[in-house]
Amino acid sequence: MKALVYDGVETLGYRDVPKARAGSGEHLIRIMASGICGSDMHAYLGHDNRRPAPLILGHEAAGIIEGGPKDGQRVTINPLVTCGTCPACSMGRENLCADRQIISMPPREGAFAQYVAMPESNLVIVPEDVPLTKAALAEPLAVSWHAARLALDAMHHKMDRTALVLGGGAIGLAAALALRAMGVDDVTILEPNDNRRQFLAERCGQTITDTAKTPVSIVIDAVGYAATRAMASEIAMPGGVIAHVGLGEDTDGLDVRRMTLQEITFIGTYTYTAQDFRDTAQAIFDGRLGPLDWMESRALSDGAQAFRDLRAGAVAAPKIVLDPWS
Secondary structure, eight states: OEEEEEEETTEEEEEEOOOOOOOTTEEEEEEEEEEOOHHHHHHHTTOOTTSOSSEEOOOEEEEEEOSSTTTTOEEEEOOEEOOSOSHHHHTTOGGGOTTOEETTBTTBOOSSBSEEEEEGGGEEEOOTTSOHHHHTTHHHHHHHHHHHHHHHHHSOTTSOOEEEEEOOSHHHHHHHHHHHHTTOOEEEEEOOOHHHHHHHHHTTOOOEESOOOSOEEEEEESSOOHHHHHHHHHHEEEEEEEEEOOOSOSSOOOOHHHHHHTTOEEEEOOSOOHHHHHHHHHHHHHTTTOOOOOEEEEEGGGHHHHHHHHHTTOOOSSEEEEETTO
C-alpha cells in the first residue's frame, strides 16, 4: 500500500509499505480521508519523542471496512485504543487509560496510508448522506468537544457564559463550534494570522479578534504556548475556567498567584472519552456543528508539500485532509 512516512525532522516520504493487516477483533479500513493534526506537525518538526522516525503519522481518519461480514460499511475512526478494564476505563475516562495506544504512535502505525487496522469498538458507523471527508473531522472535533464539556462542567451555574478561544486552527475553531452547540452564544476566537482571521470570519461565520481585553468566564487555550497561557490567566474572570488543550510548549506562562487569589480553575484536557467521540460524531451527523465545509483536500502524494505549506503559515484553512487514493 502507499503511505506518507515520517523519515526524520521535516522529512516525509511517499512510498510503498507493507499493507496493514487486521488482527483478532479488528477490521481492515480502506482510508478515504485523513486529516493533518497539530501533533503530526509537532512530530514533523522533531518536537515529539513519542513519534520516532520512521513512522506513518495521521490519526484523524474515516474510511470503508474491507473484507469480513461488515465489508463496505462506512466508518469514522476513534484512534485511541484502550484496555477497557482498568479503573480509568471503568469510569468512562478511557483517555486516561495507562495502557492506551493511538495510531500514529508506536506500536500502531497511522492513517496517512491507504489502509489501517482498528478494533471494532473504535469504529462509528457513518450515515450514507455524510461525506467521509466530513466524518474524518470527528477526531479533532472530539478533542474540542471534550475540552468544552469539561470547562462547562467546572463553571458555577450562575456565571454568565462568555468564552474566548485562543487559536483559530482546527482545534480552536472546533472548540468554538462545540461551545455554541452546548449553549454558549458569546464566543470569540483570538487568531493572530491575518489570512486565517479572514477565513474564519468569512467562511466559518466566527467572531474573530487579534487582541483580548474583556474578561471572560471560559478560556480555551488551543495553542499551549507560554504566551497564550499568560493571556489565559490574565483574561479569565474571577471564578472562571481555563481549559488547556494545546501542546505547543511545556512550561511557563501561567500567573499562578492571580489564579489562586481569583479562584480560577485550570483544567488540562487530553483527547476525549469514547462517549465524547460518539457524541461528537452524532453532532456532526445531525448538523449541530455547522456545515464543516472549511477543510482543504489534497492528495496523500502531495502530503509532504502540505506539511511544508503549514510550516510556512501559507494555509488559511484550519484543516487539510489528505486523500490516499487521488
